[in-house]
Amino acid sequence: MTRVVTMTCPACQTPGRIRSSAALSNVVRVQYFVCRMLGCGCQWKVLAESVSILTPSALPFAAEPLPKMDEDERIALFVSQKSAGQQADMFAPSPPR
Numbered sequence: 001m002t003r004v005v006t007m008t009c010p011a012c013q014t015p016g017r018i019r020s021s022a023a024l025s026n027v028v029r030v031q032y033f034v035c036r037m038l039g040c041g042c043q044w045k046v047l048a049e050s051v052s053i054l055t056p057s058a059l060p061f062a063a064e065p066l067p068k069m070d071e072d073e074r075i076a077l078f079v080s081q082k083s084a085g086q087q088a089d090m091f092a093p094s095p096p097r
Contacts, residue, residue: 005018005031007033007046009033009035009036009037009040009042009044010042010044011035011040011042012035012037012040012042014035014036014037014040015036016033016034016035016036016042016044017033017034017036018031018032018033019032019033019034019043020032024047027049027050027051027066028047028048028049028050029047029048029049030045030046030047030048031045031046031047031048032044032045032046033045033046050066051066052066052067052068052069052073053066053067053068053069054069054074054077056068
């Protein structure tokens with residue numbers, strides 16, 4: 001299943017679409033959006049940044065580019081996803097009982 005990245009237009013709240021994007025580094029991308037409502041015509045820029053690793057990669061790396069999420073944050077994410085009916089990370093530790 002493919003997910004489409006979308007953001008709402010800051011002017012009219014209509015979903016926008018990515019017109020172009022570029023990597024600024026290995027963890028930051030700049031994305032240029034355009035409003036889908038023809039009468040609006042708003043265009044805006046978004047910075048997308050990877051901030052932490054939720055589950056480490058199974059591939060060996062010389063150095064990890066991002067900090068690992070601490071255990072308390074992972075447990076809170078696990079609990080919030082489970083309560084929202086979302087699939088939880090199968091590699092995450094079980095939350096304390």
